[in-house]
Amino acid sequence: xxxxxxxxxxxxxxxxxxxxxxxxxxxxxxxxxxxxxxxxxxxxxxxxxxxxxxxxxxxxxxxxxxxxxxxxxxxxxxxxxxxxxxxxxxxxxxxxxxxxxxxxxxxxxxxxxxxxxxxxxxxxxxxxxxxxxxxxxxxxxxxxxxxxxxxxxxxxxxxxxxxxxxxxxxxxxxxxxxxxxxxxxxxxxxxxxxxxxxxxxxxxxxxxxxxxxxxxxxxxxxxxxxxxxxxxxxxxxxxxxxxxxxxxxxxxxxxxxxxxxxxxxxxxxxxxxxxxxxxxxxxxxxxxxxxxxxxxxxxxxxxxxxxxxxxxxxxxxxxxx
Numbered sequence: 011x012x013x014x015x016x017x018x019x020x021x022x023x024x025x026x027x028x029x030x031x032x033x034x035x036x037x038x039x040x041x042x043x044x045x046x047x048x049x050x051x052x053x054x055x056x057x058x059x060x061x062x063x064x065x066x067x068x069x070x071x072x073x074x075x076x077x078x079x080x081x082x083x084x085x086x087x088x089x090x091x092x093x094x095x096x097x098x099x100x101x102x103x104x105x106x107x108x109x110x111x112x113x114x115x116x117x118x119x120x121x122x123x124x125x126x127x128x129x130x131x132x133x134x135x136x137x138x139x140x141x142x143x144x145x146x147x148x149x150x151x152x153x154x155x156x157x158x159x160x161x162x163x164x165x166x167x168x169x170x171x172x173x174x175x176x177x178x179x180x181x182x183x184x185x186x187x188x189x190x191x192x193x194x195x196x197x198x199x200x201x202x203x204x205x206x207x208x209x210x211x212x213x214x215x216x217x218x219x220x221x222x223x224x225x226x227x228x229x230x231x232x233x234x235x236x237x238x239x240x241x242x243x244x245x246x247x248x249x250x251x252x253x254x255x256x257x258x259x260x261x262x263x264x265x266x267x268x269x270x271x272x273x274x275x276x277x278x279x280x281x282x283x284x285x286x287x288x289x290x291x292x293x294x295x296x297x298x299x300x301x302x303x304x305x306x307x308x309x310x311x312x313x314x315x316x317x318x319x320x321x322x323x324x325x326x327x328x329x330x331x
Contacts, residue, residue, distance in 0.1 A: 040184040049173050049181065050252060053217050056172035058104035060213045069114045070107060072210045078121050079103075079208040085125060085137070085145050092133040093200050097174040099128035100207045102162060109165045119150045123158035131170060175203045178221030178251075186247060188225075190232045198228035202265045205272045212268075215261065218251045223261035230262075 039045050063072050079100055086096040102124040112120055122142045129136035139152045163170065179199050183192050202224040206212040212220060226244055229235070237244075237259070244262075248255045 035180075037184060040181050043185065046178075046181050046185065046250065049178060050218055053173045056101060056105065056169060057216065058101060058213055059108055060104070060210055062104075062107040063210065068111070070112065070117060071114075074114055074117055075210060076208055078117050081118070081145075082121050082125060083204055083208060085142075089137065089141070091129060091137070093176045093204075094132040094174050095125070095128045096204060097176060097207055098132055098170075098172060099124040101172040101174065102127060102166065102170065104213055106162050106165055110161070118146055119154055119158055120162070122146065122150055122155050123162045126155060126159055127162060127170060173217055175206075175217040175221040175224065176200060178218045179203070179225060182221060182225060182247065182250070185250065186225075186243070188229055188243070189235075190229050194232055195225060195228045198231060199224035202227055202269055205268050206265055209268050211264070219253055219257060219261055220265075222247045222251050222253065222258050223265055226258060227262045227265050 060072075062068055062070060063075065082099055082103075083096055085091075086099075099121070103121055106120060106124065122145075125137055126139065126142060139155050142155060143150060143152055179196055183196060188195060199221070203220060206220060206224075225247065226240060229243070230237070230240060241255070244255045244258050248258045251258075
């Protein structure tokens with residue numbers, strides 16, 4: 011019989027210093043080809059579409075989605091959420107909006123409910139309802155978030171665990187041979203994927219394809235290799251993902267263009283890449299209040315694509331040439 015000490019999970023080193031508990035990486039899972047095959051099979055079951063943006067009677071425009079997803083990314087970045095939290099929340103939001111017709115004034119409320127659910131699913135310390143209310147500058151109430159959380163769960167029939175591109179990145183980096191530091195490649199790929207999640211034309215792309223393209227783009231930026239030199243690696247990763255090199259290469263270019271647009275948006279802003287915060291948190295609340303209130307969602311002139319003032323990820327840290 012096992013004693014109490016033998017059953018104790020005692021993480022040490024850098025993991026113990028983190029604010030929230032983190033499990034160690036299980037290489038037995040990440041290096042198992044069967045895990046990748048199962049993920050490739052499951053990704054289709056939770057793949058959203060952008061149909062809700064093109065329906066004649068929709069009140070949600072592509073530029074509105076752009077702004078609300080940037081706000082979601084800012085919240086996740088400010089409170090140091092796990093990488094998967096933002097991606098899962100965007101997936102839940104897109105799928106929810108495909109099943110339910112909402113008004114533009116309810117878009118941020120929908121995003122709050124999805125953030126709450128994603129943080130509960132993908133990290134130990136979830137985003138509290140009071141915190142989400144604060145991030146909206148009190149434009150929604152705690153009771154509304156609770157009600158919409160139940161609504162999202164019901165509309166999605168409790169199918170709340172999508173496979174994200176980051177999930178594929180972690181597996182692929184353990185199953186392919188790369189000429190770059192794995193940690194750096196993952197970090198750069200995560201930035202590319204996060205920026206892509208705010209773009210409409212990546213909504214219906216398979217997470218595996220986005221992950222493969224992000225890894226290749228990150229490697230190209232880190233090693234400054236030409237596409238011709240990377241061709242064998244692109245072919246290898248496309249074979250693993252049941253894709254073609256042309257698809258991965260096309261998405262690679264699209265990811266780089268998305269990052270360039272995000273970098274250009276940040277370089278023209280006044281506040282840098284993330285909101286400055288004083289001890290009282292007033293600057294943070296002012297930044298979040300950009301998405302709050304009916305005025306932002308009702309003023310069509312402010313809903314132009316690419317109008318965001320900040321992208322709260324370090325896009326300048328990623329080399330794309």
